[in-house]
Amino acid sequence: MGYRVNAKDITTNYTQTLAEFTANLKYEDIPEDVRERAKHLAMQTIGVALGTKGMKLSDDAIAIGKSCGVGEPEATLWVDGGKVSMSSAVFTNSTLADALDWEDCAWTGHPSAGVIPVSWAAAEGFHRSGKELITAIVAAYEVYTRIAMVVQPPEDEDVFKGWGLTSWQVFAGVAPAARLMGLTPDQINQAFGFGVLCCPVQSNLHHITMSDAYHYEHGFRAKDGILAALTAKAGVENYMDCFDDTYSFDYHMTREPKRDWYTKELGSRWLTKEVLVKHWPANMWLQTPIELVHNITTKNGIKPEDIEEIVLDPPTLGRMFFDPAGFNSLTQAQFSGPYMIAMYLLNPVPGPNWFDLSMLRDPKVLELAAKVKPGKSSPDIINLCFKGFQRGEFPMKTVTITTKDGKTYSESMDCHPGHPRNMMSHEEFCDRFRIEAAPTLDADKIEKTIEALSHLEDCEDVAELGWIFSE
Structure with missing residues (x-):
């Protein structure tokens, strides 16, 4: 002592x-x-x-x-x-x-x-x-x-x-x-x-x-x-x-x-x-809503220009911020359900392009983000959501998309891919890495890096793997 x-x-x-x-x-x-x-x-x-x-x-x-x-x-x-x-x-x-x-x-x-x-x-x-x-x-x-x-x-x-x-x-x-x-x-x-x-x-x-x-x-x-x-x-x-x-x-x-x-x-x-x-580059309480939008639009062939309104129910307190004038930081955008859903719809492949400074005030992004609305249920409180997460729970979310032809599409989910109760498989991790690392590594180097990381236990000296971090 x-x-x-x-x-x-x-x-x-x-x-x-x-x-x-x-x-x-x-x-x-x-x-x-x-x-x-x-x-x-x-x-x-x-x-x-x-x-x-x-x-x-x-x-x-x-x-x-x-x-x-x-x-x-x-x-x-x-x-x-x-x-x-x-x-x-x-x-x-x-x-x-x-x-x-x-x-x-x-x-x-x-x-x-x-x-x-x-x-x-x-x-x-x-x-x-x-x-x-x-x-x-x-x-x-x-x-x-x-x-x-x-x-x-x-x-x-x-x-x-x-x-x-x-x-x-x-x-x-x-x-x-x-x-x-x-x-x-x-x-x-x-x-x-x-x-x-x-x-x-x-x-x-x-x-x-x-x-x-x-x-x-x-x-x-x-x-x-x-x-x-x-x-x-x-x-x-x-x-x-x-x-x-x-x-x-x-x-x-x-x-x-x-x-x-x-x-x-x-x-x-x-x-x-x-x-x-995280399956998507966004705040954790936006993972499920983005996943639901992905599922609905992919299954039904819905394009951004088809959408009249998107309703998220229940919303999460502090995660529905939207300003018609735009966003002034990456963090503000990453914490905004309307922005993140709009960026997914306009470019379903995530990456740094979602947070290019020009996107934060892009009229096309803001027009689509304005269509994302909170549902009528009382909002989830983040502190209480974390307490539930610690008990193995996760908030159930429902996304309803109404298209301009009057049709509605709705799905619900609690544990998105990547949640401990719905963890991604090894191949899903590898597929995500291919998307994540693409701005720095070419396709061949990505595959070599996946191989090295997948068999990390075989490496005798980690200093020899410095090559994986740059082009």
Whole structure:
């Protein structure tokens, strides 16, 4: 434990238990289906990051990574292919992983935007094998999710207080970095403490402003994860047991911490398999509506010019924003049901073209988006939707399309493809990767990359796979 003024008050060992799990988890002890899911999560996250090529946000994040890339060139900048330090690489790559809002959504945020870029960069920098990389990925999802579940807000929380998904996101970086750097359990214990140090006060700033700074937040937390592990590896005195001291972490994050979640079913229930994978580049609560529009229009041959009205019932509070003058950020568009449905209808193949700045105010897009209306049911409340998601539920949505000839078409769905209860198959992941990675990789390289990621366990040194990230 080391010195602390309130040592007599420490009666649990949550931090050390998580640290020992992170350090000691063995590849062979992970169920095969969990290992496969880890590879699919890596494929999805890498694919959507490669899908950002040509976007201003992508270009800017790469430029920032290069400008901060001092030190040994240890890790690859995705999309660009250049080599920089691990911390600079993960700032860029985690930002790219979240830029299209296409990676994942767990019960508590977007762990893949931290877990996968950090795991990959640390595996490159320390020349770890594919099996070691997969093990670190699984350890990270298991640890991150439990820490985050401890500090989830109560159901009656003031929504304007903010939801700290980009606060506790730091642990999605700390855990895999510490594991792949070879830290001891005591050092990992301290690394978690540095994670607490780098966990910002929860803020609603990104949701209130709908700024694309939101995507950069994932880059900041990933960089902090690398630095936390490196600092603990260098060695400090004390700084132990952050999750066991009431006043070190969870006390400041929520008024109702659920502390049993720190180690709940650790090693027996694999929360890696509870992560939702997004089928479309949009906010998670828009996945089902877009899927329904896709199903209805595909089955019935409906074209954009045929449509009189689209009704989404029930709507989700905060996800039906529409301004006839247009949208002023990627994030605002990604959170808008009318915009995302219009973009699908006008271009059913998703990619960075959906978020070209010219599209945000394009008259054709806005004309179609204006036809997307909320139904008459009371709107779903996002905080309550997350509570349901944590219980294995998902909101039932109905989309009704009325065409100009007076015909109506309606379908309902709850768990869209990619939901843990309706997870995509291996071939479906590969097909999605082909679409996601197309802006960066040609067809031949896409197939070679799919092969490499599908057999990641056979790789002896992850640093040898740097070729997959650029043309």
